[in-house]
Amino acid sequence: NAGVMQNPRHLVRRRGQEARLRCSPMKGHSHVYWYRQLPEEGLKFMVYLQKENIIDESGMPKERFSAEFPKEGPSILRIQQVVRGDSAAYFCASSHGEGARYGYTFGSGTRLTVV
């Protein structure tokens, strides 16, 4: 069991470009969560998805950010027209059911640098 796989591990984008971050959950997990970690900060919840559905996107910026978790394939966090303030580590976690009860498994994150 490979755990939660995130790629790429590092991503560099110029201002105005698009960033696509991928997350493959653990086998058998149908719940995916995205978090953002700014330097010297804890992780901040962004969005919670189940297969083909967004359950809670209360932590997602209203503009430029979107997430999906299609029936087949990984979950994608997309950031359009990136700005310097988007530079951060983005973490994905997955769970079998309700995360707090069944446990969350985190990936190693994608570090996005906007130049």
Added chain:
Amino acid sequence: AQTVTQSQPEMSVQEAETVTLSCTYDTSESDYYLFWYKQPPSRQMILVIRQEAYKQQNATENRFSVNFQKAAKSFSLKISDSQLGDAAMYFCAYKNSGGGADGLTFGKGTHLIIQP
């Protein structure tokens, strides 16, 4: 909204000694979960210990234990017999019980240094 506060940005302890990391939280809920996560330089978030608020008994995992004080909204982590491999950032996290919104609320973390 719930908040989690870790008042110690950095802690240092001698190898084999015991160290306690502090965490307080604010919530109006009565049923919730609390977690401690470890983040080594590899960035991987590793679950250290988990506590369910309705359980009065403090959770324990080998050398790691918590002191859960529900009335005081305090959830400290004690690491006994500290080892060099314990060096990492430690994050306290909170999660409401129940379905719907399912995100964890994290504190800002404590950087734990182990001195040989």
